[in-house]
Amino acid sequence: MRQLKLIVLFVIFCNQSIVFAQQPADFVNPFIGTSNYGATFPGPIAPRGMASISPFNVAGAPNKLEKDSQWLSNPYVHENTFLTGFSQVNLSGVGCPELGVILLMPTTGNLETNHLRYGSTYTNEVAKAGYYSTQIDKYNVKGEFTASKRVGVSKFTFPKGQANVLLNLGLGLTNEQGAMVQVVSSTEIQGMRSVGTFCYNSPEAAYPVYFVAKFSKPADRFGVWKKPDTYKGVEAQWMPYNGKNRMMEQSTKMVVGDSIGSYFSYNFEKTETVEVKIGVSYVSIENARENLEKETGNKSFDAVYKETYNEWNELLSxxxxxxxxxxxxxxxxxxxxxxxxxxxxxxxxxxxxxxxxxxxxxxxxxxxxxxxxxxxxxxxxxxxxxxxxxxxxxxxxxxxxxxxxxxxxxxxxxxxxxxxxxxxxxxxxxxxxxxxxxxxxxxxxxxxxxxxxxxxxxxxxxxxxxxxxxxxxxxxxxxxxxxxxxxxxxxxxxxxxxxxxxxxxxxxxxxxxxxxxxxxxxxxxxxxxxxxxxxxxxxxxxxxxxxxxxxxxxxxxxxxxxxxxxxxxxxxxxxxxxxxxxxxxxxxxxxxxxxxxxxxxxxxxxxxxxxxxxxxxxxxxxxxxxxxxxxxxxxxxxxxxxxxxxxxxxxxxxxxxxxxxxxxxxxxxxxxxxxxxxxxxxxxxxxxxxxxxxxxxxxxxxxxxxxxxxxxxxxxxxxxxxxxxxxxxxxxxxxxxxxxx
Amino acid sequence: MRQLKLIVLFVIFCNQSIVFAQQPADFVNPFIGTSNYGATFPGPIAPRGMASISPFNVAGAPNKLEKDSQWLSNPYVHENTFLTGFSQVNLSGVGCPELGVILLMPTTGNLETNHLRYGSTYTNEVAKAGYYSTQIDKYNVKGEFTASKRVGVSKFTFPKGQANVLLNLGLGLTNEQGAMVQVVSSTEIQGMRSVGTFCYNSPEAAYPVYFVAKFSKPADRFGVWKKPDTYKGVEAQWMPYNGKNRMMEQSTKMVVGDSIGSYFSYNFEKTETVEVKIGVSYVSIENARENLEKETGNKSFDAVYKETYNEWNELLSxxxxxxxxxxxxxxxxxxxxxxxxxxxxxxxxxxxxxxxxxxxxxxxxxxxxxxxxxxxxxxxxxxxxxxxxxxxxxxxxxxxxxxxxxxxxxxxxxxxxxxxxxxxxxxxxxxxxxxxxxxxxxxxxxxxxxxxxxxxxxxxxxxxxxxxxxxxxxxxxxxxxxxxxxxxxxxxxxxxxxxxxxxxxxxxxxxxxxxxxxxxxxxxxxxxxxxxxxxxxxxxxxxxxxxxxxxxxxxxxxxxxxxxxxxxxxxxxxxxxxxxxxxxxxxxxxxxxxxxxxxxxxxxxxxxxxxxxxxxxxxxxxxxxxxxxxxxxxxxxxxxxxxxxxxxxxxxxxxxxxxxxxxxxxxxxxxxxxxxxxxxxxxxxxxxxxxxxxxxxxxxxxxxxxxxxxxxxxxxxxxxxxxxxxxxxxxxxxxxxxxxx
The missing domain is CATH 3.30.2080.10 (GH92 mannosidase domain)
Structure with missing residues (x-):
């Protein structure tokens, strides 16, 4: 009798699964449109969200479609293979390169801030309404992503050892340059990225997108990098660092530049997860922080995902x-x-x-x-x-x-x-x-x-x-x-x-x-x-x-x-x-x-x-x-x-x-x-x-x-x-x- | 009798002048050390001041000693002739190029933001403790300068016609790059400039200097310029603006970049003066604003100068x-x-x-x-x-x-x-x-x-x-x-x-x-x-x-x-x-x-x-x-x-x-x-x-x-x-x- 009960329960459970699977939101396949120049992205976004997360795989020669070698208006191309981060503001189905900035990337081992070197292939992509996940091969890191209206939430599962979360503000889909970043504490980074010049028009209308990133675990080490111009002439002789990335370790100073980023590093003694919430705003850093706190506060990754899933399902229904x-x-x-x-x-x-x-x-x-x-x-x-x-x-x-x-x-x-x-x-x-x-x-x-x-x-x-x-x-x-x-x-x-x-x-x-x-x-x-x-x-x-x-x-x-x-x-x-x-x-x-x-x-x-x-x-x-x-x-x-x-x-x-x-x-x-x-x-x-x-x-x-x-x-x-x-x-x-x- | 009285008064006045002239501060000649690599600057500074103003004449080929073609550690060289602005933070008598940034420059006529083109010769230099003035030949503009401890005060006398005050955040003596700027209102600009890498050492220790600039007259027009990288390859074809300065007119947006600046323009129907107070801080924009307000508030140029003169005189005495x-x-x-x-x-x-x-x-x-x-x-x-x-x-x-x-x-x-x-x-x-x-x-x-x-x-x-x-x-x-x-x-x-x-x-x-x-x-x-x-x-x-x-x-x-x-x-x-x-x-x-x-x-x-x-x-x-x-x-x-x-x-x-x-x-x-x-x-x-x-x-x-x-x-x-x-x-x-x- 006991066994029979279990079977009955199992049948009920399966039925319920099927019922869940039949919700409209469950029929969303965000991969549709990510090839054939559809220009959609597979990552999570809430209905009419300001924030969204897209895997970013359009930079670097290993990719079939590379953003700098052709006109490319999307942060993700399905047939590409070389991932260099997860962008936190994105456009879906537009014809010109824009946004695709504030790139979060998990790595392991020694810190490497050049995306051409830290980029990786990836496998096991899963995309659903409000959810995306993938396995990043080079680092054996699982990345999971969801978003509320103004906040992207990333969850990285790292193996034992040194783990790094990079926030690259140089790389991006936009043609606009320039960013500002400041580490606020061992759990928070704030900054802005210039975007604009959509369709290579009106470069004078460039504008800032502000962000605040909160990490679930305090970094063991953090810092900022900056790659300035390569100098020529006599000055080049005096600069042992000429043309090189400058690593500003444990720096909490405001840093600006065209090619900058910030990193958090951890020493993990076992498999650990780090959640990163990134609130964005087109008004100010303060508003980005308020967006983050009011929308996601202390909510878990799963709680944010569930809310966004429900929003989608309600609308699609x-x-x-x-x-x-x-x-x-x-x-x-x-x-x-x-x-x-x-x-x-x-x-x-x-x-x-x-x-x-x-x-x-x-x-x-x-x-x-x-x-x-x-x-x-x-x-x-x-x-x-x-x-x-x-x-x-x-x-x-x-x-x-x-x-x-x-x-x-x-x-x-x-x-x-x-x-x-x-x-x-x-x-x-x-x-x-x-x-x-x-x-x-x-x-x-x-x-x-x-x-x-x-x-x-x-x-x-x-x-x-x-x-x-x-x-x-x-x-x-x-x-x-x-x-x-x-x-x-x-x-x-x-x-x-x-x-x-x-x-x-x-x-x-x-x-x-x-x-x-x-x-x-x-x-x-x-x-x-x-x-x-x-x-x-x-x-x-x-x-x-x-x-x-x-x-x-x-x-x-x-x-x-x-x-x-x-x-x-x-x-x-x-x-x-x-x-x-x-x-x-x-x-x-x-x-x-x-x-x-x-x-x-x-x-x-x-x-x-x-x-x-x-x-x-x-x-x-x-x-x-x-x-x-x-x-x-x-x-x-x-x-x-x-x-x-x-x-x-x-x-x-x-x-x-x-x-x-x-x-x-x-x-x-x-x-x-x-x-x-x-x-x-x-x-x-x-x-x-x-x-x-x-x-x-x-x-x-x-x-x-x-x-x-x-x-x-x-x-x-x-x-x-x-x-x-x-x-x-x-x-x-x-x-x-x-x-x- | 009446005439005699005048003569007596004149004699008394002359005597007083002589008495004034004998004050220790009157013996200061800030030009001493501005040649022969003395590396001092002739502009005003208060005793142990954070802010100072130096005429900046070390950029551009017309100058005998040019900052990019040799090791030069000062914003001003007496035998140089080509002025490209007035820097608001400076070091006196150091051996490496540093600071010499936040360059204010008055011009007239059509706006020109390339310093190699807007630069000018100058004449009639006067330098005293807490005061500097010069005539800027190309524009027939008189510039006068004084400073309190944390605020530089500039006074420009413009002829009739279009007058411009440029705030160039790209040019500078420092080897560090990068700045942020935002026009707050038609009388105020705020921002920051990255400086550091003194003696081409420790580039990772670069740091920001923040500023707030207040203008005595509201600008008729204002804006920001930004010169991004010159793109190569396919992107260059799509950018009609490639390698060009972008003019962001009437923009109050935050702008960052390596080569940026802001301008205020006026249409003057007669000779007019504009005073610009620039408060600086190594902490924050808010503090720069507070420094400006607490130190110089509504004080006139002359009042600030008098206070600084008195401070110098007291110390020198x-x-x-x-x-x-x-x-x-x-x-x-x-x-x-x-x-x-x-x-x-x-x-x-x-x-x-x-x-x-x-x-x-x-x-x-x-x-x-x-x-x-x-x-x-x-x-x-x-x-x-x-x-x-x-x-x-x-x-x-x-x-x-x-x-x-x-x-x-x-x-x-x-x-x-x-x-x-x-x-x-x-x-x-x-x-x-x-x-x-x-x-x-x-x-x-x-x-x-x-x-x-x-x-x-x-x-x-x-x-x-x-x-x-x-x-x-x-x-x-x-x-x-x-x-x-x-x-x-x-x-x-x-x-x-x-x-x-x-x-x-x-x-x-x-x-x-x-x-x-x-x-x-x-x-x-x-x-x-x-x-x-x-x-x-x-x-x-x-x-x-x-x-x-x-x-x-x-x-x-x-x-x-x-x-x-x-x-x-x-x-x-x-x-x-x-x-x-x-x-x-x-x-x-x-x-x-x-x-x-x-x-x-x-x-x-x-x-x-x-x-x-x-x-x-x-x-x-x-x-x-x-x-x-x-x-x-x-x-x-x-x-x-x-x-x-x-x-x-x-x-x-x-x-x-x-x-x-x-x-x-x-x-x-x-x-x-x-x-x-x-x-x-x-x-x-x-x-x-x-x-x-x-x-x-x-x-x-x-x-x-x-x-x-x-x-x-x-x-x-x-x-x-x-x-x-x-x-x-x-x-x-x-x-x-x-x-x-």
Missing amino acids: KIKVEGGTRDDKTVFYTALYHTLIHPNTLNDFNGEYPEIKTGKIAKTDGTRYTVFSLWDTYRNVHQLMSLAYPKQQSDMVKSMLDMYDENGWLPKWELNSTETFTMVGDPASIVIADTYLKGIRDFDVQKAYQAMLKSADQIENNPLRPGLKDYIEKGFVTTENGGSVSTTQEYNAADNAIALLANELGKKDDFKRFKNRSLSYRKLFDKNYKLLRPRVKDGSLYEPFDPNAGANFTENVGFIEGNAWQYAFMIPHDIIGLKKLMGGDKGFTNQLQNIFDTNQFDMANEPDIAYPYLFNYVKGEEWRSQKLVEELVRKHFKNTPAGIPGNDDTGTMSAWVVYSMMGFYPIAPGEPKYTITKPLFDKITIQLDSKYYKKSELVIEKETNSNGKIKQIEVDGKTHKEYFIDHSDLVNAKTLKISLE | KIKVEGGTRDDKTVFYTALYHTLIHPNTLNDFNGEYPEIKTGKIAKTDGTRYTVFSLWDTYRNVHQLMSLAYPKQQSDMVKSMLDMYDENGWLPKWELNSTETFTMVGDPASIVIADTYLKGIRDFDVQKAYQAMLKSADQIENNPLRPGLKDYIEKGFVTTENGGSVSTTQEYNAADNAIALLANELGKKDDFKRFKNRSLSYRKLFDKNYKLLRPRVKDGSLYEPFDPNAGANFTENVGFIEGNAWQYAFMIPHDIIGLKKLMGGDKGFTNQLQNIFDTNQFDMANEPDIAYPYLFNYVKGEEWRSQKLVEELVRKHFKNTPAGIPGNDDTGTMSAWVVYSMMGFYPIAPGEPKYTITKPLFDKITIQLDSKYYKKSELVIEKETNSNGKIKQIEVDGKTHKEYFIDHSDLVNAKTLKISLE
Whole structure:
């Protein structure tokens, strides 16, 4: 009987394990996107966390992709092998090298501070939501990592003997140099690292990230190293230390320099663990310390991990998917996870944050968000937030409006309170209009509207809309400005959003004016090519014109990050008009299909990512969208490190697959509507926030015996004849039922 | 009648001017020592000030002596012409490049931050105690400068137009790199600069100097510049700004780097002045700010200058000289001024200072002194302090004992709480014994004695006395250690001082032991040469031996900064014994005179600076000392920039001439006695500190009709038959009268 009881208990235990394993957070695989230039990182981060930890394996010749020998925008590459530390602030899915600094590295034996010499291979990587661990081969040290919102927590298990924890402030992914460090005591280090110059732009906007590192065990020895310039000439003769690392043992002095670091050393008589908590702040060392203490205080590694895991699980559980394979769920929840990293928290625990541009310290009662890669995210990320996390989306809009207050302008590509001016267009208007029109209205819409008008109408000294004078006068940006066609299309989209908001706010004149402006892309339409073409200053067509030029990010007159094919259909607000230009349904369909047939479609970049859905605009051709979307999901999104088609673009690729797997997509950014395709799960339940929505949840059901095309769409049991649905209809529905043939 | 009154008033005014002009402080000419490698600087400093301002003219090719193209230890060279700023912390009369950082520079017109381009010639230099001014040609800007103890005050008079004040934290005399800067507001900048690696030693002991700069007028524009490394390889292609200065306009962010600076710009519609107060601290920015506020608060430039002038005048007035030319007085008071610069104050206004070696912050109720160039100053500077400024000397000894408490060792060449280990010997013992034996006893002599014994007896891990094992076992340091003969002589001198103190403390055994040790130089005496010679590890003489080798600071086995001649007589405590070795009075006199006759005597370095006085040890030959000393004073010490024979060695050369002009000299450091020579003034009145001395003043009178040799010495009217006088006899005398033939 006794044995039977044990068996019963074992069965119960196994069942419970399985129950745990089925939580949404358990389907997160942070390795997805760490290859194929996905630019995600596998280390831990809390939802929208300021701090994060990434294994850093992009420095040093043993690595296949090395940060200094090519353009590399991520601290970790899955196929690399040479680890030189664990960076404490990181960006996920961006296109330029930035952050990836404050590198913690455990070593053993004699102290070595040159990363090319102390670097190591590693094995047994484990990555989960809020957790990463690996074995560092050279030192036989296990590293485990978790993070709260503003604190990274590292736990190193050292073998007997001399153990060292290095804090390297020289090495980093950023192009910016310079750091300050000071050992406060045998358990604490404080300092700052300069970062900035994102995309090699605006080096003058470099800014500090401050940190405080607390160690669970007092160091037996500590110190600072500094590697100054190598002197030449007569001085070199007098310097026995010329070009060498200077070791400042037991120093508690403030040290600054481009290549500096600090170390703690231990003499362990048996296997021992050291936990290192690193609080960060963009305001001050004091705030970094407060962040650390208030968030993690005396909490154990496991306690911090559990809290962060629970936070992830709660957020990811807002969307429950049923059916599908384990890999489907992993792709889905990892993508959703990737949409919940950026925009991230900028403010400290006490609410302080640096204002945009000036860096003046301000304070918020809520959350100040940062990392707005709006050229990417205006297309689908914010739409996903508005649906499933409307409070977050509302706070993001408020942060954007605060930037306008601080800076006089809405953000374009904002990064830690610097405006990087990366990419083109004026996407903030689209995001804000989209949010408002979806009924998320707890922000100052009048201010938002004024801000939009300013960037849309101010011709002189307008940092957001270069080429605006031509655009207003001629209807298009001319080739005097880079990416003139792309930019015209972006301005059209923004103007359409302004028009829609004007309409909602009862500003009829503005509505007409901006609606009119939003259609000016038509002046670039070339009937022969059925493509948009750049025009020069005098209005004539730019010659020569090669529609295929500009693929794969090569430079191309008229287009940014794409060619004429990849931009031809990027008129989300006027597909009806575009159809006419292209010769009606047939011409439109042929031209669109041609792009896919000739491999001009690029899944990995934003301009054409809505293309697969555009067949929905042609009655009877919707099956093409259903087929294409499913094929693209299956082809490009996988439960592997290369499982994102390219750069995740702060969650934009991920939001695409989240929507696509749910069976609908925000086809026209700024307009509160979706287009419908085939869900890839049997059932999707989206919890709705009662503060913004009447219904508590939305259920999407797929009814199917085969995997054919859509036979019928029903909303709360009533047949829905279109492949489009308004946002309000969707969120007020109980069930969206999609039946397949 | 009215006109007559004016004339009377004018006469009175003129008389008063003359009275003012006769104050001791008015005889200070800070240009003395700014040429001929004297290494003094002409800018303002308060007595023993932490802050000072020097025009900085040693960077850039237009200068004759350029800091990077030769060994140069001073921020200013009189014959140079190209000014690149005004450094806010400086050392006076040292042999290695250090400090000379935080460079303030006024410019006009468009902002230029490259010192090679913004540098200028200058004219109309005026230098006085506590004041310096010059006209900066390129910009037609007048710069005036004064300083309180911890604050430099600069006043710039700008013409109409754009005016800029640059604060360059990259350029500097020090070999250390790295700085941090942050604009706090339109009237304030704060930051730090790394300094250290004195004499290219101990780079790991680098340390920060913090500052806060307050401007009298708010800047119209401000900013920070930063010049990062020049990148090579692929990254260089992506950086349009590669290798260029980055201008961070209106930035209030913390910036760090090796080549950074900050600027304030103004648009002046008429001639305007800007005053800049820069408080410094070796503890923190907060302390730098407090130093600034507590010392200079809202005081005007003129008020600060007046206070500093008065401080100088009060101190210099402790010794009043009468007779002599204006140049004689200028040489004398400038030399006395130079002895009152170092050691200088290290502690902040609130008493805080960094402890030696650890940098831990400690607090003093009194003054913590720093910059102890003891190998130089043990010979005469501290003896001068004990006589005229005994409270300061007592505090210096207390600082040395605090260092022992903090560090476990007395200082050797202490600089801003780093031990630079420059030069040889163990001079702290001599300074402390000398002080105690002169009756200055308000310090813990038992602790001092223990500290001396530690460095004298601890064979292993003794940083102060390398070669001690051989020295104790064999009686001499062997050639395994550099400068073995010199070092043996220095240890002998230190041991003699310990013996004398042991005797005074009633420690008879120690007295005998150390007295015996102090005579061990005799084992290096070579009868053939009548010189000291180095010995190798097995005790045999080092070969080859060239007594002339090693002059002019060239390297020489056995001797440090000198040759066998320049060390042969450096046995101040055993001249009687040395005379015997040299064959009695005659042999001694011949050998000594030979040194002068063959130009082996070097007035510009310490080992032989007591030689001119040594003829006093031979009855009947004292006239030689009188003649020589007067000749040397006249030849080497002049009211010109080249008016110090070489490096002032933090006042050691100056103390030599102060004593020599007064007619007596502390011939045997550690022993409370002086030897007498001919005063160069008619009357010298030394005020004595009633806390330490019974009499309130000592008067030295010269009675002469000719300028012959000394005929008679009288102490309080009684004939004094020796050319030596005990310290107690001197300070208890009312008058020392010296009559010439």
